[in-house]
Amino acid sequence: MKPGTRLKSAVCDTEVMVIRCGDGAIQCGGVTMGETKPEVAENPSADHANGSLMGKRYVDAAGAYELLCVKPGKGSLSVDGVALVTKDAKPLPASD
Amino acid sequence: MNIALLLEMAAEAAPDRIGLVCDGKRWSYVQLLAAARGAVELIEASGASHVALLDESSEAAVIALFGAGLAGVPYCPLNYRLADADLAGLLDRIAPALIVGDVARVEKLSQGKGHKTFARADFVAGAIGAAVPEGREYDEGVGIAVQLFTSGTTAAPKAAILRHSNLLSYILGTVEFAGADEADAALVCVPPYHIAGISALMSSIYAQRRIVMLPAFAPESWLKLAEAEGVTNAFVVPTMLARIIDTLDKGHSANIASLRAISYGGGKMPLEIIQRALELFPSTGFTNAYGLTETSSTVALLGPGEHRDAHGSDDPKARARLASVGIPLPTVEIEIRDEDGNCCATGEAGEIYVRGDQVSGEYKEKSALTADGWFPTRDAGYLDEEGYLFLSGRADDVIVRGGENMSPGEIEDVLLTHPDIADAAAVAIPSVEWGEAVGIAVVVRDGQPQPPEAELKELIRARLRSSRVPDKVLFVSELPYNEMGKLLRREVKVLLAN
Structure with missing residues (x-):
C-alpha cells in the first residue's frame, strides 16, 4: 500500500485516501478495505459502526497510519481491529 | 494524491x-x-x-x-x-x-x-x-x-x-x-x-x-465588492491595505461590517499602517502570514489575538511582536543558522531554514534542500525568546562593510522613527575603502521640510553605531516597489549609483 491509494469500504459508502500507512490491515466496519468494492456488501461488525466523517483525518496512537475520509459512511475505521481516532488540530486562522 | x-x-x-x-x-x-x-x-x-x-x-x-x-x-x-x-x-x-x-x-x-x-x-x-x-x-x-x-x-x-x-x-x-x-x-x-x-x-x-x-485592484472597487458580496475574509498585500485605509480616511464610505478577518503578507507591512488598521477595524481579526513560493505559501503566522495583545500592550517587547511574522505552523520546523550552518542563539539574526512536507525547495534545474531536508530560504531573520519569528530582509541584501554584516532593516527602522521621513531604504554601495558601504534613499513626508543629511547621519550614529552611518544619502519622491509590495532593492541601488 502506498500513500495516495484510495480505499473503499466493503460494508458501507466510506472511502479514504491513504496519507501514511504501515503493513497492517486497514478496515472499515471491521472488514479490510480494498481498491474496489465487493459485488455484495459485507456485514459490518457492531463494534465498528460509529460512522466515518467526510474531510476528517483518522490516525492511530503511534502515528503510523493516517487516512483522509473522502466519502462518509456508517462503518468506522480501524487498523487490525484497533479503532482509529480523528486528528483534531487546533484550527488556524485563514492566511491566504 | x-x-x-x-x-x-x-x-x-x-x-x-x-x-x-x-x-x-x-x-x-x-x-x-x-x-x-x-x-x-x-x-x-x-x-x-x-x-x-x-x-x-x-x-x-x-x-x-x-x-x-x-x-x-x-x-x-x-x-x-x-x-x-x-x-x-x-x-x-x-x-x-x-x-x-x-x-x-x-x-x-x-x-x-x-x-x-x-x-x-x-x-x-x-x-x-x-x-x-x-x-x-x-x-x-x-x-x-x-x-x-x-x-x-x-x-x-x-x-x-x-x-x-x-x-x-x-x-x-x-x-x-x-x-x-x-x-x-x-x-x-x-x-x-x-x-x-x-x-x-x-x-x-x-x-x-x-x-x-x-x-x-483599486481601493474603491475592493470596498464596493466587499460590501456587495458580504465578504468575511480577505488577503491583502501592504500597499493594498495602505490604499484602502487612505480611501476610507478621505471619506469614501463603505459598509464592510461583515469583514471578520484580514490576512496580509507578501512584503513588509509598515508599522503605522497595521496600527491604523487595527484602530479603523476594531472587530476584525488580522493575521500576518510569512511564506515563500518554495514552501507552498504560509510557514509562520501571527494571529488575530496576538495582534490585539501586541497593539494593546505597554510592554515594549510585547508591542514589538506587531512587527513579527508570528510562530511556525505546527507542521513546519524553522531554524536560524549562521554562515557556517550552526544554529543561532535566540535573538541572533541569521538565515531562515524551513523543513516540512509542504516545503518543496525544488527547482526544475535542481533541489536546494540540504541532505536532511532543510530549505535555506535566503531570508534573514531571528527568533525571540518565545519563538516569534522576525524578518530582517533577504540574506543577499546584507551590507558587508569591511567584514561587518549589517542588516538594511535595522537602519531603515531607525530612519522611520524620524518624524519627517515617510519611507526609507538602505542598500550596499561600492566603497573603495570598505568594499561596501551604506547608501540610503529616503522619502520625505508630504508637506514636511527635507531634513539635513547630517541630522539623519547623527540619528543613525546615536541609535546604532558609526559603521551604519550612510556614506551617501539620496532624497526621492517614492521608493520602487513591485505589485506585491516588495521593495525592489536592486532599483534603489541603481538610483544611488546615478
Whole structure:
C-alpha cells in the first residue's frame, strides 16, 4: 500500500485516501478495505459502526497510519481491529 | 494524491454551493469540477508539456489549475507584467504549452514553438463543452502540480516546482474541510501567478468558503465588492491595505461590517499602517502570514489575538511582536543558522531554514534542500525568546562593510522613527575603502521640510553605531516597489549609483 491509494469500504459508502500507512490491515466496519468494492456488501461488525466523517483525518496512537475520509459512511475505521481516532488540530486562522 | 481531490471533495459534499464569483458570474463546486474535467480533454488533445495562464485572475485560473492537475501536466501561470524580452524567454522554456489568455502576445513573442493558445472565453467555453468519456481515469498526482518562475532579481528566473504532495500537505495540514459557514466569502485579489493567488484558491475551496475574485485592484472597487458580496475574509498585500485605509480616511464610505478577518503578507507591512488598521477595524481579526513560493505559501503566522495583545500592550517587547511574522505552523520546523550552518542563539539574526512536507525547495534545474531536508530560504531573520519569528530582509541584501554584516532593516527602522521621513531604504554601495558601504534613499513626508543629511547621519550614529552611518544619502519622491509590495532593492541601488 502506498500513500495516495484510495480505499473503499466493503460494508458501507466510506472511502479514504491513504496519507501514511504501515503493513497492517486497514478496515472499515471491521472488514479490510480494498481498491474496489465487493459485488455484495459485507456485514459490518457492531463494534465498528460509529460512522466515518467526510474531510476528517483518522490516525492511530503511534502515528503510523493516517487516512483522509473522502466519502462518509456508517462503518468506522480501524487498523487490525484497533479503532482509529480523528486528528483534531487546533484550527488556524485563514492566511491566504 | 492529486490536488484536484480538494475540488472533488467540495463537489461531493456541497455540489450546488457557490464556490466562485467572478465578473458577476457564479460557479458552483460541481460546475467548477465539470469544467476542470473538460479542460483535461483540451490539455490532452494539445499534447502540451505545461498549462500556462497569461491573464488576470478569472474562473479560467481555477479551471486551468485543477484541469492541469487532473491531466498530470504542470500548471504554470505567468506574470503578464513582464517585459516582452523576459516573457519571451519564459514562453520558450515551457514550450510546447497550452496557453490561456493573451493570444496575440504569445504569437508575437514565441511563434513556431508549438504552443496551443486559447483566449480566456474560448478556453472556458471549450472546457464546459468538451465531451468527457465515461469512466475516464485521471492522473494519480505523483508529479509536479505547479511550476512558478521566481522573479529572478540576480539571475535568470528559476522555475520553482511544487508537487501535488507539497500543496496537499499544506492544505490538509492547515485548513479544516468544509470549515467555513455558507455565508462566508473570501475576497481574492492576488495575481494568479503568485503562490498566494494559488493557495487562496485551494484553501478556500477546501474550506468551502466562496471565492470572490477581483481581477484588478483599486481601493474603491475592493470596498464596493466587499460590501456587495458580504465578504468575511480577505488577503491583502501592504500597499493594498495602505490604499484602502487612505480611501476610507478621505471619506469614501463603505459598509464592510461583515469583514471578520484580514490576512496580509507578501512584503513588509509598515508599522503605522497595521496600527491604523487595527484602530479603523476594531472587530476584525488580522493575521500576518510569512511564506515563500518554495514552501507552498504560509510557514509562520501571527494571529488575530496576538495582534490585539501586541497593539494593546505597554510592554515594549510585547508591542514589538506587531512587527513579527508570528510562530511556525505546527507542521513546519524553522531554524536560524549562521554562515557556517550552526544554529543561532535566540535573538541572533541569521538565515531562515524551513523543513516540512509542504516545503518543496525544488527547482526544475535542481533541489536546494540540504541532505536532511532543510530549505535555506535566503531570508534573514531571528527568533525571540518565545519563538516569534522576525524578518530582517533577504540574506543577499546584507551590507558587508569591511567584514561587518549589517542588516538594511535595522537602519531603515531607525530612519522611520524620524518624524519627517515617510519611507526609507538602505542598500550596499561600492566603497573603495570598505568594499561596501551604506547608501540610503529616503522619502520625505508630504508637506514636511527635507531634513539635513547630517541630522539623519547623527540619528543613525546615536541609535546604532558609526559603521551604519550612510556614506551617501539620496532624497526621492517614492521608493520602487513591485505589485506585491516588495521593495525592489536592486532599483534603489541603481538610483544611488546615478
